[in-house]
Amino acid sequence: MPSGGDVLAPTPRTITVECRFFARYAQALGRDALTLELPASATVADAVRELRRALPAAGVLPERPLAAVNREHASLDARLAHGDELAFLPPLAGG
Amino acid sequence: MGYCTHEPIEVGRLMAAVADGERGGTVAFVGSVRGGAEDGPVVAIEYSAYEEMVAEEFGRIIAEARERWPEAVVAAQHRLGQVPLGEPSIAVVAAAPHRREAFAACRHVVEEAKRRLPVWKKEQFQDGGTRWREH
Numbered sequence: 301m302p303s304g305g306d307v308l309a310p311t312p313r314t315i316t317v318e319c320r321f322f323a324r325y326a327q328a329l330g331r332d333a334l335t336l337e338l339p340a341s342a343t344v345a346d347a348v349r350e351l352r353r354a355l356p357a358a359g360v361l362p363e364r365p366l367a368a369v370n371r372e373h374a375s376l377d378a379r380l381a382h383g384d385e386l387a388f389l390p391p392l393a394g395g
Numbered sequence: 396m397g398y399c400t401h402e403p404i405e406v407g408r409l410m411a412a413v414a415d416g417e418r419g420g421t422v423a424f425v426g427s428v429r430g431g432a433e434d435g436p437v438v439a440i441e442y443s444a445y446e447e448m449v450a451e452e453f454g455r456i457i458a459e460a461r462e463r464w465p466e467a468v469v470a471a472q473h474r475l476g477q478v479p480l481g482e483p484s485i486a487v488v489a490a491a492p493h494r495r496e497a498f499a500a501c502r503h504v505v506e507e508a509k510r511r512l513p514v515w516k517k518e519q520f521q522d523g524g525t526r527w528r529e530h
Binding site: 372 | 484
């Protein structure tokens, strides 16, 4: 049973996530970060769709880009939480 | 010693970090910038990274190696920024009581680092041109 005064607070309908772009994506978008507002139940795939809709240059992002949430590789169906850091990673080329 | 460095990699320092009287086998992998691209001679590669994630992912990869080969100790670094032809861009050093574990742990970390680290490279050609290289 939860306790405390905040349990009756309404569930937020939207969340914001901090998007980060790297390498080729950052170059094409002309930016390396963006705050994105999304519905509370949004997934990584929803964020991709929203970016491709909102930013004309976001066509550089493939429909299924590599992504990381809070510095860990994440699948497209991963659910996002308010304040998450969502990074879009061009094909990796380390080493 | 961080997992990312903007200075030349000192392999000797990595080897010293894993050295111990009980670990008789040490394996070092050093990956260096090579020149043979299709579009002409490469003079350098500019490496960029999601540095905070590289630090965490390298830590996870090395922890996995530690779980599979508990006696092995691994140190690793990726160089970022402009790396001239022939200079190391990545080094992984593994030490263990015996060579089998040292080879296995080193290989695991190298292969997973190539597969998972968020690092990108832009080739720089002799004529001043550049190109993102993805593989």
